[in-house]
Amino acid sequence: MSCKLTQRFVSGYLDGELDLSRTIEMETHLHVCGECSEELAKQQALRAALQRSSLAYAAPDALRERIQSSLRASIPAEAPEKAASSWNPFQFLRWAGAFAVLALCAVTAWQLLPGLRGPASDQQLAAEVLTSHVRSLEASHLMDVISTDQHTVKPWFDGKLDFSPPVEDLASDGFPLVGGRLDYLEGRQVAALVYQRRKHFINVFVWPDTSGSGSTQSIQPQQGYNMMRWSHGGFQFWAVSDVNAQDLADFVRMLQARIAPETK
Numbered sequence: 001m002s003c004k005l006t007q008r009f010v011s012g013y014l015d016g017e018l019d020l021s022r023t024i025e026m027e028t029h030l031h032v033c034g035e036c037s038e039e040l041a042k043q044q045a046l047r048a049a050l051q052r053s054s055l056a057y058a059a060p061d062a063l064r065e066r067i068q069s070s071l072r073a074s075i076p077a078e079a080p081e082k083a084a085s086s087w088n089p090f091q092f093l094r095w096a097g098a099f100a101v102l103a104l105c106a107v108t109a110w111q112l113l114p115g116l117r118g119p120a121s122d123q124q125l126a127a128e129v130l131t132s133h134v135r136s137l138e139a140s141h142l143m144d145v146i147s148t149d150q151h152t153v154k155p156w157f158d159g160k161l162d163f164s165p166p167v168e169d170l171a172s173d174g175f176p177l178v179g180g181r182l183d184y185l186e187g188r189q190v191a192a193l194v195y196q197r198r199k200h201f202i203n204v205f206v207w208p209d210t211s212g213s214g215s216t217q218s219i220q221p222q223q224g225y226n227m228m229r230w231s232h233g234g235f236q237f238w239a240v241s242d243v244n245a246q247d248l249a250d251f252v253r254m255l256q257a258r259i260a261p262e263t264k
């Protein structure tokens with residue numbers, strides 16, 4: 001798939017509107033093309049900003065119905081076979097226009113009213129981490145590289161990320177490394193390492209840390225998932241899982257002990 005086509009389909013891809021073969025084509029291209037993954041990351045960041053709780057505003061049903069019926073009314077009656085076709089560029093343009101207006105209002109509100117920007121960034125990040133974790137389990141997209149060997153997983157990230165994440169297997173501690181994948185948080189590419197605890201998975205998200213704070217924090221459990229964040233050796237880490245809080249804390253402690261502080 002070309003860059004032009006990929007970037008045109010990014011919104012559809014994020015909305016899960018592409019068919020399977022197009023999705024696979026997209027993902028294959030995104031893995032090898034930095035420019036297009038950057039475009040995807042940008043759109044994800046914009047969406048994340050728009051969806052933050054204090055901004056997210058569901059249109060009342062009445063409004064939605066009014067927009068839909070006025071859209072229907074503005075489209076000339078069509079022959080049945082044409083109406084049945086799934087792709088109508090004019091209809092698409094009208095929807096795109098309506099969406100653009102709503103998005104512009106939201107962005108303007110966001111920029112003009114700092115008080116509306118929502119909770120602290122840790123909570124926003126926690127929400128993104130949780131979403132990524134749940135999505136990775138649901139979409140059978142848990143791993144791009146399946147291996148219990150850290151010497152296979154670590155080099156796999158080379159060339160796909162602008163940093164080299166520390167990768168440690170914790171099989172001897174009861175938390176085997178099972179694979180890894182690329183993911184996106186806060187609009188940037190991050191490494192996701194996948195560990196297993198019995199039948200549960202732990203996602204560890206890693207990216208370079210610029211803040212330099214070394215403290216380990218438990219995040220308030222959300223929807224039955226436990227989360228911890230810390231920074232270590234120049235990296236920011238977030239671990240998320242449905243294992244119990246004690247198991248997750250043990251895991252984090254053992255992982256921290258494995259990763260040498262000088263790792264960069």
Ligand SMILES: [Zn+2]
Binds near residue numbers: 002029034035
């Ligand atoms: Zn491209």
